[in-house]
Amino acid sequence: MALAATGMAGLRLKLDSCQGLKRTQIAAPLRLRAQPLRVSMMAKRTIELKEIRGMSDELINETVVDLKGELFLMRCKKVTRQDYRVSDYKNMKKKIARMLTVKREREIERGIKPRESRKLKAKWKRSIVYRPPPSLAAILDAQKTEEDKA
Structure with a gap:
């Protein structure tokens, strides 16, 4: 299961390399930026x-x-x-x-x-x-x- 963080403009950022980690373990902004990101559009009606x-x-x-x-x-x-x-x-x-x-x-x-x-x-x-x-x-x-x- 990939951890998803909602960004601005309706984009959902999925962190594939963070599987098995708790949200508190990757909460630092520097760690979030260092991870490879995959972008997918969210359905907004x-x-x-x-x-x-x-x-x-x-x-x-x-x-x-x-x-x-x-x-x-x-x-x-x-x-x-x-x-x-x-x-x-x-x-x-x-x-x-x-x-x-x-x-x-x-x-x-x-x-x-x-x-x-x-x-x-x-x-x-x-x-x-x-x-x-x-x-x-x-x-x-x-x-x-x-x-x-x-």
């Missing part, structure tokens, strides 16, 4: 990032609004002590952050500076038309059909 990068800016904006609505529902569930998965909350926040990061990357490619970006973000927030998130809309539709049947 590459499939999800490809999907996000394939979206248009408008679709990213709509998805962010929907996910933020879902986050609001999860916070309501937490306060009212209903069942919800904490990991979904964390994953949703990360997905929103990824989408906003891709959006900012596109702004950087267009040459939009941070100050202009903040102005565009404020303008976008004022233009949002709030609607129920998809999960709540599905629940409301199900309730409406049950009332119609009764």
